[in-house]
Amino acid sequence: MVTTELVVLDLAGTTVADDGLVERAFTAAIAAAGVSEEDERYPGMLGYVRETMGQSKITVFRALLGDEERARKANTEFEAAYGRLVDAGECIPIAGAEETIRGLREKGVRVALTTGFARATQRALLEALGWNDLADLALAPGEGVRGRPYPDLVLAAALKLQVTDVRNIAVAGDTPSDVRTGLAAGAGIAAGVLTGAGNRADLEAAGATHVLDSVSALPALLDHAEPEGATQS
Incomplete structure (x- = not known):
């Protein structure tokens, strides 16, 4: 054995x-990078987040945004948004x-x-x-x-x-x-x-x-x- x-x-x-917390935090994060839920790019980006679930979030944002500054800004907001959900007892x-x-x-x-x-x-x-x-x-x-x-x-x-x-x-x-x-x-x-x-x-x-x-x-x-x-x- x-x-x-x-x-x-x-x-x-x-x-x-999880109960959708990652996706909710992503929505807040990508909005901070200038992509709202009404943006035509949003569905494709959300789909990519689902496909890459489990991977390092900064790596995901780099792939989505193609710009280090915007990726870091989105990642910072993601972590903050997820943290707020955690603090609210939603985990x-x-x-x-x-x-x-x-x-x-x-x-x-x-x-x-x-x-x-x-x-x-x-x-x-x-x-x-x-x-x-x-x-x-x-x-x-x-x-x-x-x-x-x-x-x-x-x-x-x-x-x-x-x-x-x-x-x-x-x-x-x-x-x-x-x-x-x-x-x-x-x-x-x-x-x-x-x-x-x-x-x-x-x-x-x-x-x-x-x-x-x-x-x-x-x-x-x-x-x-x-x-x-x-x-x-």
């Missing part, structure tokens, strides 16, 4: 209910998420929480949920650490938490970007969950090793993880 040393979990859509844990994380740690499995948000927004979200000490580590994109779908967040967690073999890492998230990040990092499990932005077809197309109804199904999967070299039918 494979011994799981580290579980890397996404926040919004995986352990925290709640996914059912069973907190218990899952605590249960994993009680078994000796290290847990890292990752996000495509800026570090300040991640801190605000964890503070609002009372999750500051829930996981072993919380990571966000920043200097020297690229966001999803690059492997950096997973590999940075593996280094900080002294994992002996990347194949002993399990990654779970609700978007194709989460899955691709896990695969790029060499994780033994790169699971998609169906509580957020991604659907089963998209997660499977991204190469998910497993698709779960929610993160609460992850411990049972880890208890029955296949030996190295096995594949899931």
